Amino acid sequence: MGRPRTPLLDRARITTTALELVDEQGEFSVPQIARRLGVQTASVYHHVDGRDGIVELLRERVAAAIDSGSLDHGPWDTAMAAWARSYRAAFAAHPRAIPLLTTSPVRAPKVLEQYEKAVGLLLAAGFPLPDVMPVIIALENLVLGSALDMAAPERMWELSDETATPQLARALGALGEGRADAAFELALAGYLAHCREMLTDG
């Protein structure tokens, strides 16, 4: 067979197929991708740095949906909040991919630029240099923690034995639809209030 006139594969199509598989079944394998693209498994390795490379591509693809526009316009607190919500929404669009993606932070240039912007925003707002990264990392933790929560199946909160933990059962019963959203917004509000205090107290 040999080399085709026009390449059968490229990184974008491999990434798209991997994301489709993850959306459908929560996982992907290299042979599965090859099968969907009508190609041999080995061919995939000519375009991609192994399975881990595909995971990194997924990370970048999902992160590409983050809208960093809010970071360009103050005030810093609403800008950071909008960024965090968009960051979280990008993950929420592919809940089954979350466990695969949250194991290590995104380090694509495009995302690093967003961190760069955030640093500038916080410095301009008056945060002392040593406080800037903790403030950013704390927000990232918030986003990733609540992303994992979104990925957790709903039935995780359906108790198998309600009598063992009656108060927990009651509290779960009083829980509305937007369970994950409520927890995220609660934590985000606390985070922002605390950062504002850091600024005025410091």
Next chain:
Amino acid sequence: MGRPRTPLLDRARITTTALELVDEQGEFSVPQIARRLGVQTASVYHHVDGRDGIVELLRERVAAAIDSGSLDHGPWDTAMAAWARSYRAAFAAHPRAIPLLTTSPVRAPKVLEQYEKAVGLLLAAGFPLPDVMPVIIALENLVLGSALDMAAPERMWELSDETATPQLARALGALGEGRADAAFELALAGYLAHCREMLTDG
């Protein structure tokens, strides 16, 4: 060979071996466990509900180190903070296991009892029933998000190209040793302050 007079395997030893493997190499496989215990791979399946069952056992084992004693004595805010720190410390003791464990929440009875206690504590403190679970879930997100951060390799924050993101490079340079701790404590302080406000405003 057949059945030995005294069983060669049990769940505890399988769990211990799996945790050792994860601590050492960040992963485990059923054949690896069997090899370490001087037994055939198939034997492991007589004690454990497949590979996923072993992961669940790891979750329980790691969570067993959480000290829930703080939940028995008020005030609610310091009690919740102590619980969260202990929860996080339990994960921190096995950083390489974190990606494996954070993909779904612990649902072992022992941990559910802790949630039960937390619900009681918050109700007694005066939180309205519908607020209780969001408050707890937000704290859990905080813990898991910062646990993932602890699991991230330190070199994740060593930029390959400092010139592309100069401000980020500066901020990272000003970061002390306890990077992960600082971010966690920042988020925790904000969380607690916000919960206190919910109580007085509500």
Next chain:
DNA sequence: ACCTGAACACCGTTCAAGT
């Protein structure tokens, strides 16, 4: 009940061979 040996389907990865 618990261990073995063998089997099955699947995986990630490499590599020489072809164009």
Next chain:
DNA sequence: ACCTGAACACCGTTCAAGT
């Protein structure tokens, strides 16, 4: 440069056979 076919080591899981 890019695809194939074949190979390798490894994996999770099942199951009949033994005590």
